[in-house]
Amino acid sequence: MVGLTPSEMPPTTAVKCLGAGTAACFADLLTYPLDTAKVRLQIQGETPAQSVQYRGVLGTVLTMVRTEGPRSLYSGLVAGLQRQMSFASVRIGLYDSVKQFYTPEGADNSSIAIRILAGCTTGAMAVTCAQPTDVVKIRFQASILLGPGSDRKYGGTMDAYRTISREEGIRGLWKGTFPNITRNAIVNCAEMVTYDIIKEKLLDSHLFTDNFPCHFVSAFGAGFCATVVASPVDVVKTRYMNAPPGRYRSPLHCMLKTVAQEGPTAFYKGFTPSFLRLGSWNVMMFVTYEQLKRALMKVQMLRESPF
Numbered sequence: 023m024v025g026l027t028p029s030e031m032p033p034t035t036a037v038k039c040l041g042a043g044t045a046a047c048f049a050d051l052l053t054y055p056l057d058t059a060k061v062r063l064q065i066q067g068e069t070p071a072q073s074v075q076y077r078g079v080l081g082t083v084l085t086m087v088r089t090e091g092p093r094s095l096y097s098g099l100v101a102g103l104q105r106q107m108s109f110a111s112v113r114i115g116l117y118d119s120v121k122q123f124y125t126p127e128g129a130d131n132s133s134i135a136i137r138i139l140a141g142c143t144t145g146a147m148a149v150t151c152a153q154p155t156d157v158v159k160i161r162f163q164a165s166i167l168l169g170p171g172s173d174r175k176y177g178g179t180m181d182a183y184r185t186i187s188r189e190e191g192i193r194g195l196w197k198g199t200f201p202n203i204t205r206n207a208i209v210n211c212a213e214m215v216t217y218d219i220i221k222e223k224l225l226d227s228h229l230f231t232d233n234f235p236c237h238f239v240s241a242f243g244a245g246f247c248a249t250v251v252a253s254p255v256d257v258v259k260t261r262y263m264n265a266p267p268g269r270y271r272s273p274l275h276c277m278l279k280t281v282a283q284e285g286p287t288a289f290y291k292g293f294t295p296s297f298l299r300l301g302s303w304n305v306m307m308f309v310t311y312e313q314l315k316r317a318l319m320k321v322q323m324l325r326e327s328p329f
Contacts, residue, residue, distance in 0.1 A: 031323065033315045039115030041314035042307075046110030047103050049306035054102060055095035056299035059083050061163040063292035064260045067284050079295040098162025100179040105155035113148035113210050114311070120144050137215045145210030149203045154195035156202060157263050158182045164264040190267060198263035201273040205255035212248035217241060217308060234309060241308035245301035253296055254289035 033041070050057075059082040066076055076082040086094045121140035125132045132140075149156075161182060165175060176182035186194045221232075221240040230236035262276045270276040280288050 031319050033319050034322070035116065035119050037315055037318045037322065038118065039111040041311050041318055042114035043107040043111035045307045045310035045314055046106035046114070048310050049303045050099075050102055050106050052306055053299050053303045054099055055083060056295045056302070057102070058086070058095050058097060058163045060292040060295040060299055061160060061260055061264075062086070063295060064257045065164055065264055066291065067288065079298060082295070097165065098159040098179075101155050101159040101162065101182070104179075105152050105159055108155065109148045109152035110307070112151055113144045113206065114214065114307075116144050116147070117141065117210075117214050134215065134219070137218055138211050141211035141214045142207040144214075145207040146203045148210070149199065149206050153199050153202060154183065157186065157195055157197055160260060160263050161186070164260075198259055198273065201255060201259040201262055201276075205252055205259045208255060209248045209252045212251050213244045213304060216247045217244040217304075220244070232312075237309045237312050238305055241304040242301055244308070245304035246297065248304070249293065249297040249300045253293055256296065257289050257291060 056079065059076075059079050062076055062082055063079075076085055083095065117140055120143050121132050121137060124136045124139055124143075158176075158179060162176065162179075176185055183195065190197070217240045220243045221236060224230045224236050224239065225232060230239070258273055258277045258280065261280065262270055262273050265276070270279065
């Protein structure tokens with residue numbers, strides 16, 4: 023390792039996990055209102071008696087600000103940051119390690135199949151760790167507060183965990199685990215594999231060096247692919263996790279009921295905010311992640327240096 027710069031020295035697994043979680047939290051802070059707008063659009067039409075109607079991303083944001091106040095756009099943020107710190111640390115931070123584990127000894131590069139398998143593995147592992155935080159986040163985002171005097175079901179993030187476990191049992195905190203594993207395995211494959219391949223091709227073709235433009239283009243492509251393939255599962259996941267007990271018997275029942283009542287286009291409700299959010303989230307997260315890895319490795323090198 024003597025003579026290596028922070029950009030040349032391979033980051034450790036701990037650095038990747040810490041960098042991924044921190045970068046994901048930063049990206050979430052900047053894109054959270056788009057995620058809230060996406061959730062509201064996805065559950066619209068689920069309850070026929072719903073009084074507030076949303077039209078488009080900007081219309082949803084403006085309607086929420088007008089009827090519920092600006093703070094409603096960040097409802098559930100604490101649970102969202104808890105989710106990202108535990109979730110992204112596993113699905114992104116462990117991706118390279120799992121990919122190397124699956125790659126046969128002596129192979130120069132990992133095949134696309136190996137990368138997809140690694141993406142599915144870390145995506146499923148992440149959901150197993152972070153599912154309760156996702157349930158609480160979506161409950162907050164989906165709750166409509168019409169004015170300052172309206173009832174709020176949960177007094178805060180910790181109260182939400184306690185209330186859900188008391189009223190629905192511990193299983194309530196793990197509601198929708200299967201569709202969430204499916205959704206995040208797909209998203210993780212689309213994000214990580216696409217980012218991995220685009221970045222590799224750009225570097226091999228010498229169009230870019232390993233810097234901001236390369237990371238930006240790779241992350242943008244990853245965000246678009248992830249949105250296209252994951253939207254149907256995301257809609258089912260959001261509706262099932264937000265539904266009161268008894269509305270849906272299973273994620274499959276939720277999917278079939280959605281098709282019967284609203285048609286297949288319902289699976290792409292909220293697509294625009296999903297892409298705006300996921301595209302911008304990926305750009306911010308991956309660019310920050312790459313810089314954090316270098317910064318953390320520089321700190322580690324300085325600590326280990328005898329001078």
